[in-house]
Amino acid sequence: MNAFEPNLPIAMGRIGPDGRLVHAEARLADLNARAGGKVGAPLAVPPIASIARLAQRLGVAISRAVVAADGEEDVDLWVRAEPDAEGVRLEVSGWRPRAPWQAPEGDASRENDFLQAEADWVWETDAAMRITHLAAEAGTAPGFDPAAMLGQPLTLLFALEADAEGALPILTAAAEQTRFDGQIAELRGTGQRVRISASPRIDASGRFAGFSGAAVLADPGEETATDVQAPADPEFTSAFGQRLEKVLRTPLTRIIANADSISAKLDGPLRDDYAEYATDISNAGRHLLSLVEDLADLSAIERDDFTVEIEPIDLADIARRAAGLLAVRASEADVRIEKPGADEAMPVAGEFRRVLQIMVNLIGNAVRYSPPGGLVWVQIQREGALGCVIVADQGKGIAVEDQAKIFEKFGRVDPGEPGGSGLGLYIARRLARAMGGDILVDSAPNEGARFVLTLPYRAD
Template structure:
């Protein structure tokens, strides 16, 4: 390719190549592209997508790998009514730079994970166990090289955050990332250990999946699965794409942009996560309010579940400057319940306690036998709840102060419904300025 020769192309509103001059066609063909398809050169496709999405002129220098050469170019993408006009001005051509292979250091998977996955620094899947994928209706081999979001729908926490994305930005370990397996719709928790190459550069995660229930569902679950499938297509899928695109703009993943767009993107992502949390709560309500809703009664070690729930919030508690003090969970305390539902209740209670705890405060977690019951206690040092509000906060969509940042007002409603479905309950002891103490009681499995 000659220096000084400008290449041009025109793309439609879906970023597909409509027309191009001979020089551009030759470059695109060598990269595997064609007329009517997306561009074969990933860097050019990224610039085109950014210009179209933001409706602004994007100009930048790029280095494009072409056969045995690297092309240093100046790229200009201008949005039009029908799509984007792209022009490339080659500046110079140089031999491709080849580096020695840098080995990636081994990283241990999260302890206790039910199965393990691995991604590179761009969150592309590089390892997925065959049996784990097929158990959820997925083709593991087809997912290799695909974004992690092709395997999981990431769900925001009660505060609207995404633990995995925050860990990726900080290049550190993470835990407590709620997710849904795309093939089966099963809710799981994710944790991950950061990998680094021999030079100490972040190279991705060795991740673990923590299942919230034993595999297999009864026929009574089919309407709920159908409802979840509808939510996935109508709401979760579009919301996930909105959040992902907003995060991409906010992080300036495609290059520097105006600060106003960064602020707008952050607002969009935050609102999207709030809506996603509401969608998940609606799915739970659809399940627990059905006449045929059933709990799988089984012995559950409440000590073990409390430890697991606390572990999911280790990173969040550290970031918030809150100490989690867990006691009485050394030995087994067997109760009657369903593991995934009891975990769901405790995750909600602990998440609430952390949200309302001041920096430097402590959240106390205790488990103990109380006659014919086993109880788990979650206590915080927040501002407390007035007596007249204590019954109301367990109602659907109820919040003490709607002006405060928080969830949808469904968490405590769902948690108490689940506790009562297994013959247990949730009680509250609180006073203004003295924090709150929530007690989950379940029937003891020990005589």
């Protein structure tokens, strides 16, 4: 068990331009050594190394709270990374043993979760109001690059507007280090007006370290930002689903990216069992993200005003693209996908994005339920006024009495079997029918399964 003494001085360190640890005071050096690193090698504590790299890339000082693994324990740290001509200067403070997790009650992290639930933009700044993180949840104007704003003043992103009393809420909040809401601004270069809200970030020494905020696109025709429909209203349900997707997608994406980085040992040496844990975390994150995406699609397709864009598409081309997207998964499962030839075409009417989504679902299911060494056939053919793509596998098949169940919402033949959410085929069939087509299944136990997607044939 490691001993921590939060009242000890800040531990200083320095990382060279090449990312290697040049010097570290005892406490930081010991933490790095326990993680498998040493002076002259890349910093082996991933969260500290990530902040150092970001500070060096942006050319600005960055301060953030992090959690670092120390043996079998976790420790809360506050890290300040300041780039200079010789690399990056580190200040690491805090050093508090991390208590077992419990649901937060009114703290800043919970407040930020609610703040970002409705966000079209999520952003963070340092104490000098320079952007250190920016994620766009909504579409942006052509040519606008959020990544290019990192390290720039917040006012270069948002043109601030005074309120009815001539004040700028964000400046008042910065002076008083408090939260602010309802700052109106224009997203420069796009003409889009937004409402900005943010909470202050305070470092381990009690100093103001910047803002963690969100921005929501302003609709001139909307009533008030706080108007909420009754829960029974389907409009409320859809909006809630969209907000739920936004608030979950960003943290899940970060979890997956960080876990992949740890698993690949990009930040330095790491024990093999820790790398395997990171792989498990990444896989679990991808499963949850897939479920979030299914729930978002479910919310969309069950709206009364749901529509699809009907356009001329090539069903054979989309089938080849879907097979290509699943090539790595098939290889890992020792399954071969036989896709339509490059010279084959099947002109139909539908929405490209939605048909690709359906094909990825059908071929992905075929790969999942195929035995090692199995083959998945993807073939096209015309049936009168319909263009068809057939996905056949060599899996265990589906009994006739279960074939209707697999198209039901959350329908699973064997709930205990590894698989998806039970929404994929329900969503796929709803999408196919919205485009004037359908999905059919032909299968029997121990004889594999044959799924057929049909869409209206389009004569050239």
